[in-house]
Structure formats: structure tokens, C-alpha cells
Amino acid sequence: MDMEWVNERKIRLDKPVNELDRFVLRFIRIIENYVDYVIISGYVAILLGRSRATEDVDLFVKPIEKKEFIKLYHQLKEAGFWCLNADDDDEVYSYLKDNIAIRFAIKGQTIPNLELKFPKNRLDWDAFAELIEVETKEGVIKICSLEKQIAFKMFYLGSDKDLEDAKHLEELFKDRLNKEKIKKYKDLIRVEYG
Amino acid sequence: MAKLKVSQDNRESRFFFVAYWAQYIKEHSDKEWGEQQNVLINSQMHNAKYYPFSPKKYLEMKGEKCLR
Numbered sequence: 001m002d003m004e005w006v007n008e009r010k011i012r013l014d015k016p017v018n019e020l021d022r023f024v025l026r027f028i029r030i031i032e033n034y035v036d037y038v039i040i041s042g043y044v045a046i047l048l049g050r051s052r053a054t055e056d057v058d059l060f061v062k063p064i065e066k067k068e069f070i071k072l073y074h075q076l077k078e079a080g081f082w083c084l085n086a087d088d089d090d091e092v093y094s095y096l097k098d099n100i101a102i103r104f105a106i107k108g109q110t111i112p113n114l115e116l117k118f119p120k121n122r123l124d125w126d127a128f129a130e131l132i133e134v135e136t137k138e139g140v141i142k143i144c145s146l147e148k149q150i151a152f153k154m155f156y157l158g159s160d161k162d163l164e165d166a167k168h169l170e171e172l173f174k175d176r177l178n179k180e181k182i183k184k185y186k187d188l189i190r191v192e193y194g
Numbered sequence: 195m196a197k198l199k200v201s202q203d204n205r206e207s208r209f210f211f212v213a214y215w216a217q218y219i220k221e222h223s224d225k226e227w228g229e230q231q232n233v234l235i236n237s238q239m240h241n242a243k244y245y246p247f248s249p250k251k252y253l254e255m256k257g258e259k260c261l262r
Contacts, residue, residue, distance in 0.1 A: 002224040015228025019239035049219045050212075051231055053238035084249035086261035103253075110252040111242045160205060164212045171216030 003048070005176065012135045013047075020112060021047065024057055025139045027104065027114050030079055034072040036062045037116075037142060038127045040152075044143045045165035047134055048172065052161075055111040056103065060119045060127055066093050082107040123148075123185075123192050147178055151185030156193060195221055 002014040017025075024043065031037055039047075041058040064072070070089045084103040086092045095102045101117040119125045130145040143149075146169050153166035170177065195217060199210040219227045253260040 001220045001222065003219070014224035016225060016232060018228075018232040018235045020235045023239070046235070049216070049227060049231060051215050051234060053235050055242075082249075084253060084260065084262070085258070088261070091261050100259075103258075109242055109245065110247055110249055111245050112239070160208070164208060167209060167212045168216050171213050172219060 010133045017136050017138045021136060023112060024141060030075055031072060034068055035064045036128060038131045039143045040127055042165055044149050045168050050165060050168045056113050056115050058115045060124055061116055063118050069093050080107050084110060084113060121192055123188055146173055147181040148185050151182050151189060155186045156189050
């Protein structure tokens, strides 16, 4: 395995970049000029080798003012993306402001799409505090911590697909994972979501 | 590398495969496992272009609102 931990917060990947990675990189190269982001959910396991595909890639972005968001939205449109939920600037922003996720895809397609949302609670915000940078051959992708990812998959989402994603990360990184941290997230998930 | 375990139970078999694949990644170069993973992912990306649903229909299936 060439996958290498450069430090506690950075992984270097030597794998050939695939079309899904390129789709994600193309999107985040634009949004990171406007706002901090962190990728959560299934794509994290896929980026780190899991043998499955996905139709959506979830990410948090920090709350952003409307004026700035509209600039970002226009740049995404110029780059060939469309928002599946709405077209109008005000309507697209109103989704986010109301804490509803919006989805972006390549214009004319619906999948794959990137599902973008503002963080709502402490657990969501934690994703930014403990993010990991994954350095691919074509750019850096920021993902949430592996412990948080595993805890959410195991103790909140819980479908077979999620449990398999969690197992993949556990098996691959068994020597590096902080089990106490997984337990901490498990407890926080119980408090936040019951 | 250990052999892939099999089970009569589909769910269990899938979990065995996840563990087997993680071990494969550990024992092979990123280039080797990446090329295999990319066959699966790139084919989905190719097929996505022919996915027939409009944003409205897709979001309806997801239980989400569409203002388009």
C-alpha cells in the first residue's frame, strides 16, 4: 500500500484518479475560493479505496452571505454545473438558509451530484475542526475525520451499505484509529439525535 | 494473502468481501488497487450520462422539493 499518512491530518494517495474524483475536484476547486468545505459520508470511504460507486457526495460548507453565495453559484454555472433544486439565485440560496441541502450536478445530468448543506449542530461543526486533507495526484480533497465517519455510519445511519463503509475504514486503518474518539462520537450522536 | 471467505448468507459474504478488499489494498500498490476500483467507478460515471430522470423526477424520488 502506498497510501501514506504525511502527518496526523494529511494522507497522500498515489492511486490513479478516477472520474468521480475528478468530478469532486472540479467542484471543490471552485467553492473553496468562497467558503470552507468538508466532505462527509460515503465518498470518504470510496476515495480511500472502497469498491463501490455512489450517486451523491455529501459536503458541509460554512454559512456564507447571500451576495457571496450568488457569486459562487454563478461561477459554478459558468463551469458547467446546475443546481437540481432550483435555478433562480434567491430560491437556491433560500434552501441553504432554511437548512435544506441543495444538489449540484453536471448540467443535463442528475447523477452523480454533490449535496451541499450548512452545518446545523455541534457534531456537524466538528467535521471542520478535525478534517483530514487527502492529497491526490490532481489536488487536495478535505474529508471529515475517520473516527467521526465510522461513528456516524455505525451508530446513526446504520444501513448495510453504511456498515460496510465503516468496516472498510476500520479494516484499512485499524492501526491508526482512535477507538476512544469513536466512542466519544457515539455518545455525542446519542445526545444530539437520541 | 488470506483467501476470500464465503458464506451462504449474502450479507455476511458482502462483509467478508469488504474485509478481503481492505486487506488487498494494504498488500498492493495504490496503482494496482486503484486501477481495479476505477473500472467500477468510471463505468458508473459513463452510464450516469444516460440516466433518464429530470431533476424534478429525481428529487421527487428522493422526497425532496424541486422549484425548477
